[in-house]
Amino acid sequence: MPILNLNEERNTYLCTMKLFPNTVRGVVQAIDEIFNQNRYADKVIEKTLKSNPKWGARDRAFVAETIYEMVRWWRLINEVSPSKDLYHLFGTYWLLQGNKLPDWREFNGLDAYKIKTKYEKVKDIRALKQSIPDWLDQMGAALLGDKWDEEIDTLNQQASVVIRVNTLKISREELMNRLAQDGIETYSPKGYKDALVLAKRQNIFKNQAFKDGLFEVQDASSQLVAAALEVEPGMRVIDACAGAGGKSLHLAALMENKGRILSMDVEGWKLQNTKLRARRNGVSIIEPRVIEGSKTIKRLNESADRVLLDVPCSGLGVLKRNPDTKWKLSPESIEKVQKMQQEILQNYASMVKPEGLLVYATCSILPSENQLQVEKFLSSEKGKDFELMEDQKVLAHESGFDGFYIAKLKRKAK
Known part of the structure; x- marks a missing residue:
């Protein structure tokens, strides 16, 4: 099992990914913009994908999700990485999930056993394990008490894609059936009368139903x-x-x-x-x-x-x-x-x-x-x-x- 708090389906998907120099370079450059140039992650990801139109759907998903997950686990990655080199940080992230690294010179000096040993030493410190600033951990614990542990653990998980049915144009059941015809499986969560949750994460904005105004993406x-x-x-x-x-x-x-x-x-x-x-x-x-x-x-x-x-x-x-x-x-x-x-x-x-x-x-x-x-x-x-x-x-x-x-x-x- 991976060390990081990633869902099983996604980890299986990433474990089957072969790393390519151009997509890893895209991730590393984006991380540099986010942390060293203080830019917003969503804007950087959008720009990165636009700058590389030849990437296929699989590559684009890998790049976007890896950037977000590295941002999410940034403090922990830095804590157990042997250096602050951006390729080392990427490699540390990849190894923390139980993946293997290719024999690239950029990854020289990375040892999976040493990284795992470092992680074992810090995993009982909540702020490090959950990859949050100390002040936030202290504030969360003070204000939420016993609920903080479970709450921050949940907030470190990947969000579901939820859409709101535009009932001016279509019913929830009709939209569910229409999306199913396009191979998009959804379910209706209890207590949210206009919501549908996608069974699998994907770019829903390209779907014709979105262009027709049948739904909006909204948690x-x-x-x-x-x-x-x-x-x-x-x-x-x-x-x-x-x-x-x-x-x-x-x-x-x-x-x-x-x-x-x-x-x-x-x-x-x-x-x-x-x-x-x-x-x-x-x-x-x-x-x-x-x-x-x-x-x-x-x-x-x-x-x-x-x-x-x-x-x-x-x-x-x-x-x-x-x-x-x-x-x-x-x-x-x-x-x-x-x-x-x-x-x-x-x-x-x-x-x-x-x-x-x-x-x-x-x-x-x-x-x-x-x-x-x-x-x-x-x-x-x-x-x-x-x-x-x-x-x-x-x-x-x-x-x-x-x-x-x-x-x-x-x-x-x-």
């Missing part, structure tokens, strides 16, 4: 957010931190494309993507609007039946799919984002009509970004008009999907 936990707003056709809804509009699209489907959704963000370029996605999804009720300052919010005072605050956060609940997050975060950056979260709650809650609903959501597992923020808001002057209806603390090891927090607040009648 099952993320799909709980729009559902929490209890929207109905004809309502006026504000998605105040909309980003690229994934949750706005889900809301539009739940509203049967009737009513009005203001998709707002401080970053105008993100909203451009919302327009394109809405067109593909057959959605006409979304109106993108840039938040240019406090005046934008004041003009919308008490104007919405529902307001969604899917606030910026640490992203610790989605480490499965964004493993480089843990190397970019710091206690200071988390403190900074917590301040921003409270400011958004304080300033944006006024857009909810009396007796309307406000949903506060994060893709974090830290109570300091979640229920503690809601408690702080409710005890403040601006929060006294609201009451907490319910909240969901979704942990990855309990749900099998991303870690999320969703709080539903109701504004009191005047």
